[in-house]
Amino acid sequence: MTGELFSSILVVIGAVFCGLSAFGLVRLPDVYLRSHAATKSATFGVLCLLGGGFLYFWFKDGTVSIKLLLAIVFVFMTSPVAGHLNGRAAYRSGVPLWENSIQDDLLARTEASQEKSEK
Numbered sequence: 160m161t162g163e164l165f166s167s168i169l170v171v172i173g174a175v176f177c178g179l180s181a182f183g184l185v186r187l188p189d190v191y192l193r194s195h196a197a198t199k200s201a202t203f204g205v206l207c208l209l210g211g212g213f214l215y216f217w218f219k220d221g222t223v224s225i226k227l228l229l230a231i232v233f234v235f236m237t238s239p240v241a242g243h244l245n246g247r248a249a250y251r252s253g254v255p256l257w258e259n260s261i262q263d264d265l266l267a268r269t270e271a272s273q274e275k276s277e278k
């Protein structure tokens with residue numbers, strides 16, 4: 160009973176974070192902020208959902224689902240990397256920052272690398 164309650168709470172938390180991530184994808188102004196919403200909160204939401212499913216089967220049947228564990232590891236490893244690569248590709252292809260952005264950390268690095276390549 161306690162295990163089912165704990166897994167249910169994890170599933171609800173995961174669903175809330177996935178909903179917040181979807182809301183962020185729709186409402187945030189540029190690709191970089193959307194990438195943030197798509198990677199961090201969605202990853203946490205999916206991990207909570209999978210963890211809730213894993214705990215449910217563990218407490219209910221006493222079985223350990225290797226597939227759910229592998230899915231948790233796979234999502235935890237690939238989602239942040241994919242978000243980083245999406246943001247980097249957008250920056251290198253010239254997608255502008257949001258007009259109210261106050262800092263561009265990559266500007267100095269890209270200008271320095273362009274000067275090196277011209278020499």
